[in-house]
């Protein structure tokens with residue numbers, strides 16, 4: 001398989017740069033030497049504890065934060081070699097669906113404006129009418145009624161907002177989507193609908209997906225491969241089948257042990273997981 | 277039996293945007309020391325109930341009927357100032373969207389200690405000590421660094437835990453937790469569930485726990501209310517809902533839950549026949565009632 005997205009020795013530091021007095025501020029290093037690749041049409045799950053660097057990795061893979069060491073390639077091009085303008089044009093092909101939908105949707109714009117404008121901006125449709133038709137088709141697939149178009153983000157429920165974020169990403173027909181905890185706020189039925197949409201885009205159009213989630217049950221059902229992160233490093237990776245049937249890392253096992261299954265079990269809460 | 281902590285009866289609400297019903301005659305009772313699960317599909321009205329209890333409804337949602345009685349007092353009978361004071365002291369919200377619960381321009385320390393100083397009258401030093409202890413309880417690895425940070429410098433799960441810490445800061449009587457663990461990995465989630473259990477055992481705190489995760493319901497909730505389009509479809513103990521669900525919708529949700537231990541299980545939408553049955557119930561409910 002040719003790799004669509006490829007990170008080599010990727011490191012990311014926040015707050016790095018030159019200080020006012022000309023000294024070098026090293027910043028806080030959050031990712032340490034990540035090697036990872038996602039092929040066209042492949043769905044790769046990313047799991048790991050809170051603060052381990054999943055969102056940072058996602059942002060780096062689509063060029064929203066620069067690598068401080070190592071490289072990220074998209075379709076063979078090193079993102080660091082691109083001008084801002086070239087990166088902006090590439091953006092349509094790599095989309096991020098954010099963990100916190102409120103922080104990524106302009107509160108003063110209607111959902112119509114939020115969804116239609118990027119389509120026109122990237123020239124995917126010649127006019128508003130065409131863009132709106134495209135938007136309505138996607139809304140239906142994420143299970144949103146058309147009336148949401150006239151609302152502002154804060155007038156929607158949390159899960160409705162999350163689906164607006166999903167619609168905004170897939171309506172641009174990207175090649176790669178980085179989905180950051182996009183189904184954790186959805187009920188199981190809506191979740192199934194959204195996963196089905198992403199899955200068919202992946203299988204029919206070759207969409208590659210990086211799928212950050214803490215829900216190992218969903219990862220197992222949805223992803224081809226999974227990487228497990230801890231403290232800015234990948235500690236385990238492999239085909240879902242193998243990792244779930246026989247996790248090599250104690251940490252991965254601990255994550256599995258802490259999953260609450262829908263079964264009454266009064267002793268569960270007090271039980272300590274086997275230490276990793 | 278003593279009076280319940282929270283007694284919601286016949287609560288109805290509409291969205292003034294398109295005059296659509298958002299809540300339909302909702303009854304929901306939370307006893308002292310009870311963790312009450314609130315479950316239902318996206319848009320079913322869970323957050324609306326949460327906001328109604330905290331008197332935080334947006335202007336575009338209007339309550340059209342029903343009562344909310346908290347510790348024997350009808351909230352509608354209180355004047356604005358007493359209601360504000362009561363809510364600040366005794367009811368805490370963990371909001372669904374962490375960024376809306378945090379001010380992006382202020383450091384975490386200021387946001388976490390405001391209530392302790394203004395409502396509980398602690399000194400700056402006392403409040404800081406308490407904030408550090410709370411962050412440790414929610415398993416934040418570096419509490420001092422977190423206090424000094426701005427919200428955007430924290431990961432999603434760290435922001436969520438800051439809000440959980442803030443909710444428990446004043447030892448409220450009732451915590452309304454709106455999907456408090458959706459962004460947390462399962463080990464931290466388990467820790468938070470324990471924290472909530474501990475609060476509830478030590479202080480008799482009652483909790484409304486909004487979630488769509490039936491696994492979480494099974495592990496922490498005493499009782500559960502299941503909503504569909506703002507109407508209560510089934511209510512009962514967690515054991516009844518999980519082991520002997522009565523409504524076809526409850527059974528469908530259980531069947532749709534993905535399980536890591538059974539890869540072939542779940543990830544299916546609720547069947548059309550079940551949805552049709554629910555729509556018929558909603559239509560029967562609305563018949564002859566003004567919105």
Ligand SMILES: Nc1ncnc2c1ncn2[C@@H]1O[C@H](COP(=O)(O)OP(=O)(O)OP(=O)(O)O)[C@@H](O)[C@H]1O
Pocket residue numbers: 154155156157158159160185186187291292293298316317318319320321322323324325334336337372
């Ligand atoms: N500010 C608002 N003005 C008008 N309608 C609103 C507003 N906020 C939410 N609604 C509508 O009210 C209904 C119930 O929303 P609510 O946020 O209570 O759902 P929810 O059960 O919490 O869903 P989710 O699981 O997606 O968070 C939805 O149809 C939503 O679109």
Ligand SMILES: Nc1ncnc2c1ncn2[C@@H]1O[C@H](COP(=O)(O)OP(=O)(O)OP(=O)(O)O)[C@@H](O)[C@H]1O
Pocket residue numbers: 014015028030048049050051052053054055056057099428429430431432433434459460461
């Ligand atoms: N803008 C920033 N400035 C400084 N530090 C940051 C910034 N963004 C994130 N961090 C830090 O980087 C680390 C990794 O954060 P990241 O958001 O990538 O974690 P995550 O794995 O996505 O966690 P979660 O599951 O909680 O969302 C955390 O310690 C966080 O505090």
Ligand SMILES: [Mg+2]
Pocket residue numbers: 054055056099180431432433
């Ligand atoms: Mg994150």
Ligand SMILES: [Mg+2]
Pocket residue numbers: 157158159322323324372454
């Ligand atoms: Mg909600």
